[in-house]
Amino acid sequence: MCERLAHTLTMEDRERAGRQASPTGAIVDAQAARSGGVGMAGARGYDPARSVVGRKRHALTDTDGRLLVAAVRRHDKLGSPAFVVQA
Template identity: 40%
Template structure:
């Protein structure tokens, strides 16, 4: 029943299995593309989502800019849009405050080669720059052209925005239904892994229709 499924989910969360699975698949996909397993450049962005009634007030907030009452997921991707790291905060936490923790989580593992990260204008300030410089990572702000109105594709920025769009296709991530922020993090890893596996398989999801009348009785074994 649901208890067995939840115990499975909790065990994978505790040991970081789904994150490790995605990291291995991500490195394999980059090598398949003729790139190094670890990226030297990345892109950071965030996405606020409303919280459902199961999302407690103690771990949620109101994002006035996006009119969202819930949580915010912060992601780091490579230049192809593959997820590198994710953290989750209340939606009222400013992007510049959450970015150092996001980078720290990714750079904590040995073998990281990240040297440069593209961000939007929300990721500014000396404190953020110092936190990134401590890891030898340069921050490059991609700004909109002065006077530009409406939608505009920004160099490098569109890649991470596309990844956020991919994640939003997961029904579980349209709203935050999780009681714990770390459970939301795991749901992001699951959604990213499913997307990556489909990408590597080169096929769209297909669920065969079940038609009982097509089932035939087993016949004699054939040599």
């Protein structure tokens, strides 16, 4: 329900700004979040390119910066493509 409400509000805000309701372009960004060792629940991954163990926050926004989708995934070099396919 929250996703549907956020989607509706985003589309209304785009229309008020004089844009098409559905975005035709989007931007993907990710931020590494290191997670501690013992006792941390959930999936963690390792990205050898950055030498980081932990999770990665992904955000998909329209070209004006409105959040379309957000997710937290294990930290690996394949996280963003899976995130984009989901959107």
